[in-house]
Amino acid sequence: xxxxxxxxxxxxxxxxxxxxxxxxxxxxxxxxxxxxxxxxxxxxxxxxxxxxxxxxxxxxxxxxxxxxxxxxxxxxxxxxxxxxxxxxxxxxxxxxxxxxxxxxxxxxxxxxxxxxxxxxxxxxxxxxxxxxxxxxxxxxxxxxxxxxxxxxxxxxxxxxxxxxxxxxx
Numbered sequence: 784x785x786x787x788x789x790x791x792x793x794x795x796x797x798x799x800x801x802x803x804x805x806x807x808x809x810x811x812x813x814x815x816x817x818x819x820x821x822x823x824x825x826x827x828x829x830x831x832x833x834x835x836x837x838x839x840x841x842x843x844x845x846x847x848x849x850x851x852x853x854x855x856x857x858x859x860x861x862x863x864x865x866x867x868x869x870x871x872x873x874x875x876x877x878x879x880x881x882x883x884x885x886x887x888x889x890x891x892x893x894x895x896x897x898x899x900x901x902x903x904x905x906x907x908x909x910x911x912x913x914x915x916x917x918x919x920x921x922x923x924x925x926x927x928x929x930x931x932x933x934x935x936x937x938x939x940x941x942x943x944x945x946x947x948x949x950x951x952x
Contacts, residue, residue, distance in 0.1 A: 785804050785921040785922035787804065787948050788806075789806075790947070790948040790949035790951075791820075791947065791948075791949045792806065792807040792809045792816060792820075793805065793806055793807065793921075793947070793948035793949075794807060794819060794820075794823060794918065794945060794946070794947060794948070795944075795945070795946050795947075795948050795951055796828075796923075796942050796944075796945050797942065797943040797944040797945070798923075798926045798927070798930070798940060798941075798942065798943065799926075799940060799941075799943070800925070800926040800929050801923055801925075801926045802922070802923050802926070803920055803922070803923035803924070803926050803927055804920070804921050804922035804923055804948075805885060805918045805919065805920055805921070806918060806919055806921045807819060807820070807917060807918045808876075808878065808916065808917050808918055808919070811874070811876045811878055811916065811917065812874035812876065812887075812915050812916065812917035813874070814871050814872065814874055815871060815874055815887050815896065815915050815917035816917050816918070818868065818871060818897075818898070819900070819917070819918070820947050821868070822845075822847060822866060822868075822898055822945075823945045823946055823947050824946075824947060824950065827847040827866060827898070828844075828845065828847065828898075828942050828945035829851075829853075829942065829943065829944050829945060830851050830852050830853035830854075830941050830942070830943065831844055831845060831846060831847060831850040831851050831852070831941060831942050832844065832846075832850050832851075832852050832856075832858070832861055832935075832939035832940065832941045833930050833931070833936065833939055833940050833941070833942075834846060834850055834858070834861035834862040834934075834935045834936075834939060835862055835901075835934050835935065836930050836931060836932045836933060836934070836936055836939075836940075837904075837932070837934065838904070838932050839904055839905055840903075840904055840905065840907065841886070841901040841902060841903050841904055841907065842901060842902050842904065842927060842930045843862070843888055843899060843900070843901040844899065844900065844901075844941075844942060845888065845898045845899035845900045846861050846862050846863065846864045846865065846898065846899055847864070847865070847866045847898045848863075848864030848865060848866065848867075848898075849861050849862070849863055849864040850862065850864070852939070852941050858935050858939065859935075861935060861939075862899070862935070865897030865898045865899060866897055866898040868897065868898070869897075870894060870895050870896060870897050871887070871894070871896045871897065871915075872894045873887075873889075873893040873894055873896070873915055874915045874917070875893075875912050875913075875914075875915060876915075876916060878916040879906070879908055879911050879916070880903050880906070880907040880908060880909075880910040880911055880914065880916060881903065881906050881908075881919075882903055882904065882905050882906055882924070883902065883903060883919050883920035883924050883927075884902070884903050884916050884918065884919045884920075885900050885901070885902055885916065885917055885918035885919065885920075886900060886901050886902075886903065886910060886914040886915065886916055886917075887899075887900055887914055887915040887917060888900055888901050888914075889914065893913075896915060900917075900918075902920060902927050904927070904928065
């Protein structure tokens with residue numbers, strides 16, 4: 784596992800294959816980084832599926848309203864919701880959508896990001912300046928690479944547990 788420099792701005796995502804360590808870019812996109820930490824601390828991301836996974840592009844997850852496979856789950860609704868918190872304004876930057884970066888998923892409205900996010904499988908520079916980048920995988924990308932593909936996947940993988948590294952015991 785990578786050395787964690789700032790536990791307060793590091794996310795530990797437990798997948799079936801192992802732990803993915805994500806460094807949040809709180810200096811680049813403070814509202815998005817704060818939202819991810821708030822939802823992680825509430826346990827909202829635990830058991831949420833990857834509902835849209837496109838080979839060579841990205842893996843999308845984070846629908847805390849409809850994507851929790853441990854509750855009353857309907858895969859067709861996964862990806863249609865967010866959280867009870869208000870949407871976030873775009874925080875565009877010059878940080879490119881490189882392999883392993885986290886982007887805020889949203890509708891066509893740039894200020895509609897909420898809880899959903901995606902992890903880039905490849906350098907997706909056509910997204911630059913259009914979607915907020917607020918984190919990057921610093922360890923465990925090999926686990927992201929094994930997430931089941933599909934829109935939605937027939938048997939979706941899930942985030943078993945998501946926590947802020949500062950809270951991990």
